Amino acid sequence: MKIPPRFLPCLLLATATVASLPAQTATKTVLPNNVPKFTASSVDLGPADPTQQITVTMTLASKNASGLQQFVSDIRTPGTGSYHEFLTPALFATKYGAADATLTAVKTFAAANGLTITHTAPNKLVMSLRGTVAAVENAFSVPIHNYKKNGETLRVNVTNPQISTSLVGKVTGVHIADFNFKSHAVMPLDPNGKTQKPVPLSISPHGLFFASGCFRNPQTITASGGGATATYAGNRYGSDITSGPPNLPPCGYDVADVYAGYNLWPMYNAGLDGTGETIVIIDAFGSPTIQADANTFSAINGLPALNSTNFQVVGANAGGNASWAGETTLDVEWAHAIAPNAKIVLEVAPTNSFVDLFYAEVDAIANHRGIVISNSWGGFETFTDSSLRGAFDFIMMEAISVGIDVNFSTGDYGDNVSVLGYADVQYPGSSPFATAVGGTSLALTNTKTKTMKFQTGWGNNITRLVDGTTGAPDDPPLMEGFIFGAGGGNSNVYTKPSWQVGTNQPRRALPDIAWLADPYTGVEIIQTISGSQYIEVIGGTSLAAPMFSGIWAIANQKANTTIGLGDAASQLYSMPSGSIKDVVPFNTANNVRGVLTDAYGTYEESSTTLAAPLAYTRGFYSALYQGASSHSWYDLTFGTDSTLFTKQGWDNVTGWGTPNGLNFVTAIANKK
Incomplete structure (x- = not known):
């Protein structure tokens, strides 16, 4: 049929419109539950650039x-024939991997759709392909848009x-959306929003820096101004803001403080220190100065140095991201602190x-780099x-099957309502195939032995009482509310x-x-910043995870296994x-109160x-705290x-609480 010339522009427009949409055919099958739920509460910025990879x-x-x-299930269940038969x-x-025919089908599909295979997991359960947005839209019959959520712009498939x-029957899931994991390290905040500043190592040649007496005797303050x-x-919380080393404000624990506070010395005195075991730490970006920083940290705290016999870096440790450099430093130094000979x-x-951290995890498990x-x-x-969850769950199931425990921190913002506006949890920690590590606050006695005075679940609220700029009381007190928590x-x-x-x-x-x-009862780390080494106090469930990984390595040593004990x-x-x-609710008769x-x-x-706000809190500890940069007074909970x-x-x-040193590792070893 010959088409009249006057209809050609309309036909060309219609053809172009159809070509720009993902192909929809009756020969395709929809994979449900593959659109992230957050898109419903995000800003849709429109189609993604079709030429981007x-x-x-x-x-x-x-x-x-x-x-x-x-x-x-059986390998985790005592009494079954497969229990701990890794x-x-x-x-x-x-x-348990996919059949060879499945791998061949995916390779054929990729080639036919202009996609390149970038990774195939050695367990043969996950493959990753890469191509232009346009090619992916066409291959999977799905539009891809840019969505903005919490200041981050992500490319996400609009439909399944x-x-x-x-x-x-060969492919069970397709993850297309951008996804970036976040580090769970946080710094103590001077409650005007500024983090505590790192301190040059040169300030204390004897290696004593922050005050370990975080919690002090009750105190009274009075302020006048502005008609009130x-x-x-x-x-009282924290050292005086005019204090120098070894009592820098507000406070921070060194390795000996943590050993004493958690009664770890009996474990070390029994020769249990991680000897013969290997801890794997997975981070993004890394820190090119990590070995030098960790060795300065080790020298100050009396730990063995890291060298080519006990420390290995896999991947490009190029750095370039300040947040992840701090995370890397925290992870290495405090895993080493808890298990010094691992x-x-x-x-x-x-x-x-997701792709980069996922395949780092894949490499660690496939090569059984540690227990x-x-x-x-x-x-x-x-x-x-x-x-996304299916891919990660597969490799964590493999980890369990080969004897490896995979620990994930649970995040730093409690129920996450303050960040998202609704309750949520952190993944991969929420997977039933991971061990989820939460957080606590630690108070030490102000004695030479520095035993545990009390511990609480980690969660901090803040209320400003006195403005440090004017010296006048806040009238009424300025309720700043929840800062962060496990x-x-x-x-x-x-x-x-x-x-x-x-x-x-x-x-x-x-x-x-x-x-x-809790960063307000956090630990000291040594990190190179702009070419010089500094000491700073840090916390977050990012601290709890490597500490727990350290004691898990010691439990493996106690069990005399280098294969592993499976998931914790x-x-x-x-x-x-x-x-x-x-860890139970803790109350004190001296919580802060006042008269205005x-x-x-x-x-x-x-x-x-x-x-x-206290919500469902059943007990808390509050203390007067003066911010080092603001000079304001606060009620910190x-x-x-x-x-x-x-x-x-x-x-x-x-969860169930905190590990009790020698008793903990002995109990775990007995489960072998």
């Missing part, structure tokens, strides 16, 4: 999917991807993208899709694992265990009394009013973690 990660069907699920990574791939008939007078009395493998991903993997990072679970809560997607008993929760619940994380999570729910120290008088009258400010709270037994801030 984007990576697609595909999860493949196991040749024995039901057998894999059963094996992972495989080699090669045998795992042979038994579709796969061709050649891949049905206020008096506040209660516990070897450390630092596996560095080139970026913090425990420490990960101090994560992302919001609602930002993931089923395919992540926890219930997964939005995972059902309750059979091994997670005693939580009284309907789904996979976080965390499983906890350790020191499933073993923590059946521990004997005394092996884990329960102005032209309208006199008002009593109760400790609960000043500590708000401990144990106030958004809507999360500690209680006797398992809770959503600290």
Whole structure:
């Protein structure tokens, strides 16, 4: 049929419009649950640039999917024939990887659609492809848009991807969206929003820096100005702002302080220090000065030096990201502090993208580089899709199968409502195949022995009482509210694992265990900044994860195994009394309270009013704190973690509590 010339422009326009849309055919199958939920509350900025490159990660069907699920369950369950009968990574791939026909089908599909295969996991369960946005849209019949959420712009598929008939039954998931993991390290804040400044090492040639006496006797302050007078009395937190070394404000613990506070000396005195074991630490970007910094840290704290026999870097340790350089420094120095004679493998991903950190994890597991993997990072679970989780779950199932424990920190913003506007948890920590590590605050006695005075679940609220600029009391007190705290809560997607008993929760619940994380009771690290070494205080569940990974390595030493004891999570729910120290609500009669008088009258400010918001908090500690940079006075609380709270037994801030040194490693070793 000849088309009249007057209709040609309309036909050309229609053809161009159809060509720009993803192909929709009756021969394709939709893969559900592959659009991240966060897009519903994000700003859609429109179509992504079709010429940009984007990576697609595909999860493949196991040749024995039901057998894999059963094996992972049995290997974690005492009394089954497979309990702790670990495989080699090669045998795992042979038994449970995808069939060769599946790998061939994906290669054919990629070539036909202009996509390049960039990675194939050695377990044969995950493959990644890369191509232009336009090619990916066409291959999977899906539009890809830019979405903005929390200041970050991400490319995300608008609808569920579709796969061709050649891949049905072979490919179980397709992850297209951009996804970047975030580090879980935080610095103590001078509550005007400024982090505490690092201190040059030269300030203290004797290696003594920050005050370890974080919690002091009650104090009273009075301030007048602006037509008001206020008096506040209660516990005091932090060293005086005019103090120098060894009492720099506010406070910070060195290695000896942590050993004493958590009663770790009996463990070390028994010769248990990680000898013969290897800890893997996975970070993004890395720090090119990490070995030099860690060795300065080790010299100051009396630890063995890191050298070519006990320290290895895998990947390009180029640095270039200040946040992740601090994370890397914290992870290496404090894994080394807890297990000083364990070897450390630092596996560095080139970026913090899902693809790069995922394949760093794959490499560590496939090569069985250690018996425990420490990960101090994560992302919001609602930002993931089923395919991203499926890929990560596959490699963590492999880790369990080959004897490796994979630990993830749970994040630093409690229930995450303050960040997202709704409750969420951190992934991969929320996976039932990971061990989720939460956080605590630690108070030491102000004695020579420095034993534990008390501990709380980590969570800080702040209220300004006196303006440091004017010296006048805030009238009324300035309620700044929740700052940060240990992540926890219930997964939005995972059902309750059979091994997670005693939580009284309907789904996979976080965390499983906890350790020191509060930056206001944080630890010292040594880091090179602009060419010079500095000491600073740091915290976050990024601290708890490498510390727990260190004691897990020691438990493996006690069990006399270099293959591994499998995942920690499933073993923590059946521990004997005394092996884990329960973290329960803590109260004090000296919580901060005050009296404020102005032209309208006199008002009593109760400790609960000043500590708000308290939500479900059942007990807390509050103290007067003067900010070093602002000179303002504050009421700083401990144990106030958004809507999360500690209680006797398992809770959503600290899990079962903190490891009790020698008792803990002995109990774990006995589970071998």
